[in-house]
Amino acid sequence: MHDLPLRYFHSVARTGSLSAAAEELHVAVSAVSRQIANLEDSLGLQLFERKPRGMQLTEPGELLLAYANRNQLEVKNVIAEMRGLNTLQQQKITLACPEGMAWEFLPRVCAQFRGFHPGASFDLQVVDAARASHLVKEGMVDIALTFSLTPTLGVEISLSCNSPVTALMPASHPLARQPSLTVRQLSAYPLALPHAGSTIRYLFDIACNLHGLTILPAYASHSLGAIYHAVRHSSDVIALCGAATVSGTAHRDDLVLVPMSDPQLRQRSLQVQIMAGRKLPVLVRYFLSYLEEQLLTVSKPGN
Template sequence: MQDLPLRYFHSVAQTGSLSAAAEELHVAVSAVSRQISNLEESLGLQLFERRPRGMKLTEPGELLLTYANRNALDMKNVLAEMHGLSAVQQHKITIACPEGMAWDFLPRVTSEFRTIHPGASYDLQVVDAARASQLVKDGLADIALTYNLTPSQGVEVALSHEAPISALMSAQHPLATRSVLSVEDLRDTRLALPYAGSTIRYLFDIACHLKGIKVVPTYTSQSLGVIYTVVCHSQDIIALCGAITVRGVTARDNLVLVPMSDQQLSQRSLQVQIMAGRKLPMLVRHFLTFLENQLLLSHHQKL
């Protein structure tokens, strides 16, 4: 496939309109429109739905965009090698993840990785799970850490790690000495929960519904930092979170984590996603290996 039509296609796909792409490419709108039409004709496929307010990718267009993003990244890596840049130092690692993973775990892991690779630099983008996957798919992030419940087209799962949901509470809470809890045990307790729509809240609500339990939380917030601080200052409050997100700080704050036994809360997995089919730079590959070891270490600490 010729480079020029693909470049025009990529610009239209990213900007969502012919006029915005023309401005970005410094060409006439008619030139962009002609390149897109020629590309669709040569492929025998419709790549865009023409709408009054822009251009929306069709399913074949989504597949081509994935190819175009991967092609651009591969070219960037080849050019870096041609210019003689160190294979380990040529790439900043861009990571996209929800707040839970960015709150303690990833800052700690990336700092420890720099003791092995001092030249490593990072761009940590805190977004929701769907956006994290999209950033990887679009080539704007090297790695996404998500709790996605459904697979995303254009990404592949490089690592998958068990990430069950636990109850977080003060060591002085009456339930803190229990070895395991269920949603039935939380029926009459004061809870701090994330907003509806988060993975934790979604799975918790399902578990409650199956047991016929109605729960009205004392606190709700979209921020793990808020919920964690509430638990720190309230001996009667229980929060739900993934153990991996707070394990490094609970002992310091005199908090405990108690596993939840409900099937819906114990079978959650953390996915480490990369762009499908992409040849990752060496530094990113080293980081993935290091990340896998840290996840395994966290699992053994839990046991």
């Protein structure tokens, strides 16, 4: 496949518009349209659905976009190797994760890794779970560490750990010694919860609906730090979180994690995701292995 049609295809797929792609490529719209039509003719496949608001990829188009993204990254890696830049001494590792994993766990893992490889640098994007998967699928980051409920086309799951939602509370709380809890038991106490849109709030709302409960939180925030400290500085407030999210701080702050027994709150998995089919640079592969090692450690029961 020639490079020029693929470059035009990649631009249209990324911008979702012939005119936006033409502006990006500094060519006429007719030139972009002609290249896309020629590419579809040569493949015998429709790559886009032409819609009033732009160009939407078909299933074959999604597959070709995944190839184009991998191809672009491979070319960059080869050029870096030729210039002697792709070494273990110095390389940027790009990451994406939701706010919960960026709060304590991932910065700690990155800092520990730099102790072994001081030349490594990190670029971390803090986004919602769906966006993290999208960024790794498009090749905009090397690795995504994210909570997932459904699979994503074009994304390879390098590691998946069960990450049920747990209740976080002061060690002195009346429920702190319970072996497990239900949302009905939590309803008697003030709660600190993330805003709608997070996987925790989504699963919590489902569990409440099934129990016929309407629970208004005492604290609601997009910030894990705000939720965590609402619990830390209170005697009766309970928050919901994943164990890996606060594994390095809860014990220090005299807080405990109690498992939730509602099936809906046990469905979540914490995934390490990479672009499907991509050959990662050496240092990124080393970090990936180290990240998975640390994640398995904090995901063990009792940690």
